[in-house]
Amino acid sequence: MTKAQYREDEQRWSHLMTAAQGGNAKDYEQLLSELSTFISRYLRSRIGAHQSLDDWVQDILIAIHQGRHTYNPKRAIRPWLFAIIRHQTIDGMRRQSAYQKMIDQRVEQLACTENSDHTQMEEPLIEGYLFKALKQQHREALTLTKIIGLSSKEAAAALDISEVTLKVRVHRAIKQLKKLLEAEPYE
Numbered sequence: 001m002t003k004a005q006y007r008e009d010e011q012r013w014s015h016l017m018t019a020a021q022g023g024n025a026k027d028y029e030q031l032l033s034e035l036s037t038f039i040s041r042y043l044r045s046r047i048g049a050h051q052s053l054d055d056w057v058q059d060i061l062i063a064i065h066q067g068r069h070t071y072n073p074k075r076a077i078r079p080w081l082f083a084i085i086r087h088q089t090i091d092g093m094r095r096q097s098a099y100q101k102m103i104d105q106r107v108e109q110l111a112c113t114e115n116s117d118h119t120q121m122e123e124p125l126i127e128g129y130l131f132k133a134l135k136q137q138h139r140e141a142l143t144l145t146k147i148i149g150l151s152s153k154e155a156a157a158a159l160d161i162s163e164v165t166l167k168v169r170v171h172r173a174i175k176q177l178k179k180l181l182e183a184e185p186y187e
Helices: 003-021 025-047 053-070 077-114 136-147 152-159 163-183
Strands: none
Touching (some): 003 077, 025 077, 136 152, 152 163
């Protein structure tokens, strides 16, 4: 990015945010669209193709929306924007790490308790009642994306559905699994 492009983006985003603060919905929509693309590229260049990247972009856009009143039009927008990006990304990484630890611990616990003779470990989320409690379409979406590791685009093509539909199914499957895990009695 050249200095001229940098300044042009800075001025345009500042103008769009100021107009949005004044109630201009069209400028606000334009700003969020541009920032979505920018944030996604920025995070991808720093973190890579992380599985939660799209979620983090959405969290950042929500934080921008919720904090738009804190932007001071007399100051540059990038420091304000990057503070939000940094905080939301760190929070997202922390949430994912804590959630993954909880799931790993629960899966390990279920693997040990589901098979009483312990001669053969089963995969409780895939073969057990938790996974079977999900709707078939949610199991398929979760299996392709989180277990097999296909991208959203690849999994959507395999299921012959839109990428948005796939993401909704994965989200609902994870939400349902979380509810099931939280309802489980801990010994």
